[in-house]
Amino acid sequence: MDFELSKEQKDIAMAAKEFAEGEFPDRAEEFDRDETFDESLHKKAAELGFVGTFIEEEYGGPGMGMLEYCLIFEEFSAVDPGIAVAILISSYGAEIVQEFGTEEQKRRYLPPIASGEAIMGSAFTEPDAGSDLASATGTTAVREGDEYVINGSKMFITNGDRANYLICFVVTDPDNANRHRRHSMIMVETDREGFEASHLIGKLGIRASDTAELAFNNVRVPCSNMVGDPGNGFIEAMHLFNLDRIIVAAQAVGTARGALEESIRHVKKRVAFGAPLSSFQSIQFKIADMFTWIQAGRSLVHEAAWRVDAGTIDPKLIAAAKSFCGQMSVRCCDMALQMHGGYGYLAEYKVQRLFRDAKITEIYEGTTEIEKLIIARNLLR
Ligand SMILES: Cc1cc2nc3c(=O)[nH]c(=O)nc-3n(C[C@H](O)[C@H](O)[C@H](O)COP(=O)(O)OP(=O)(O)OC[C@H]3O[C@@H](n4cnc5c(N)ncnc54)[C@H](O)[C@@H]3O)c2cc1C
Numbered sequence: 571m572d573f574e575l576s577k578e579q580k581d582i583a584m585a586a587k588e589f590a591e592g593e594f595p596d597r598a599e600e601f602d603r604d605e606t607f608d609e610s611l612h613k614k615a616a617e618l619g620f621v622g623t624f625i626e627e628e629y630g631g632p633g634m635g636m637l638e639y640c641l642i643f644e645e646f647s648a649v650d651p652g653i654a655v656a657i658l659i660s661s662y663g664a665e666i667v668q669e670f671g672t673e674e675q676k677r678r679y680l681p682p683i684a685s686g687e688a689i690m691g692s693a694f695t696e697p698d699a700g701s702d703l704a705s706a707t708g709t710t711a712v713r714e715g716d717e718y719v720i721n722g723s724k725m726f727i728t729n730g731d732r733a734n735y736l737i738c739f740v741v742t743d744p745d746n747a748n749r750h751r752r753h754s755m756i757m758v759e760t761d762r763e764g765f766e767a768s769h770l771i772g773k774l775g776i777r778a779s780d781t782a783e784l785a786f787n788n789v790r791v792p793c794s795n796m797v798g799d800p801g802n803g804f805i806e807a808m809h810l811f812n813l814d815r816i817i818v819a820a821q822a823v824g825t826a827r828g829a830l831e832e833s834i835r836h837v838k839k840r841v842a843f844g845a846p847l848s849s850f851q852s853i854q855f856k857i858a859d860m861f862t863w864i865q866a867g868r869s870l871v872h873e874a875a876w877r878v879d880a881g882t883i884d885p886k887l888i889a890a891a892k893s894f895c896g897q898m899s900v901r902c903c904d905m906a907l908q909m910h911g912g913y914g915y916l917a918e919y920k921v922q923r924l925f926r927d928a929k930i931t932e933i934y935e936g937t938t939e940i941e942k943l944i945i946a947r948n949l950l951r
Pocket residue numbers: 691692693694695699700701702725726727728729773781930933934935936937938939940943
């Protein structure tokens with residue numbers, strides 16, 4: 571067993587840290603306040619090889635492993651989780667194309683994602699279907715000749731209003747007795763007639779990241795847009811969730827680390843009762859707890875990622891990483907805000923933003939409760 575990252579992995583993490591620290595701080599407050607983003611930042615990150623890192627070299631990506639992706643996500647999130655998501659989740663769903671797509675689909679969709687020319691998103695959640703995707707999904711794709719006709723709506727879709735391609739979870743076989751064989755994943759180019767995206771405003775956090783509600787009114791796509799076999803959608807969705815839950819856990823670790831770093835700076839400077847806050851034991855305990863929990867979370871993330879890179883997807887370990895890191899991050903950001911006192915309550919202090927940003931890691935890609943159900947089901951069956 572070797573806990574040391576390779577030299578190449580350390581270099582990747584250092585390059586990500588330098589890029590984030592150089593580019594994000596000047597824009598983070600503005601993006602958060604205005605709920606906006608500057609696409610030139612995404613392009614710059616793509617030019618440096620930070621986008622679609624898992625895309626194999628023959629399809630234009632650097633072909634890195636899951637562990638490298640996690641290292642980059644942690645470094646970006648430690649500086650600003652919203653910008654991290656806007657940049658790194660621009661390839662969300664390309665994992666499905668790479669694993670289940672045809673050669674033609676891989677050549678069409680993957681190179682522009684890796685180069686930053688195009689953005690992808692994945693649409694599962696609906697106004698009435700979130701945690702219970704298998705039973706409650708209502709968006710349908712009905713075959714008519716050489717085309718599928720899509721009708722329905724999707725909710726909370728990251729990149730929904732900026733993506734060129736959205737890979738969508740749709741019902742294709744509603745009467746199948748096996749509810750896990752009723753769905754398919756189908757690619758929708760967002761310039762198709764009948765497709766509409768409405769950018770959602772007023773999010774609590776990660777406000778640099780676009781989240782949208784989608785409407786599909788008789789959207790026609792060729793049958794060649796089906797990614798994977800018809801009826802295989804649930805399996806493809808689980809493949810994506812298992813990979814991206816590790817990424818969200820890395821995001822949570824980075825967010826918590828950002829909060830710890832801010833806190834250390836603050837408590838060494840701020841004086842109360844004639845001494846720096848850092849001299850008080852209750853402050854020291856908070857710093858020590860945060861460090862310990864972050865380290866524990868990172869270990870879970872790295873093990874889950876390392877196992878994926880070694881060829882094993884362990885849903886129970888991945889769910890443990892996601893549920894622990896989400897809760898840990900929310901708790902750490904709460905403690906960081908507490909150590910900042912009234913200043914932490916102000917928008918101009920980064921810990922306020924991190925406190926708001928952390929919460930999403932308990933919600934998307936499977937809520938904390940759903941992750942716990944996965945762990946328990948695996949242990950108790
Ligand atoms: C900013 C943002 C970005 C997102 N991006 C995307 C995206 O790109 N693509 C996408 O498809 N979706 C996306 N989502 C949606 C997200 O994945 C869902 O919100 C999430 O899965 C929860 O679904 P829900 O909101 O319908 O909550 P619900 O499923 O209604 O759950 C509500 C509460 O009930 C709990 N609950 C539900 N079922 C159970 C149960 N069986 N046992 C115990 N507790 C239960 C949940 O844990 C939760 O606490 C995004 C959401 C947000 C906020």
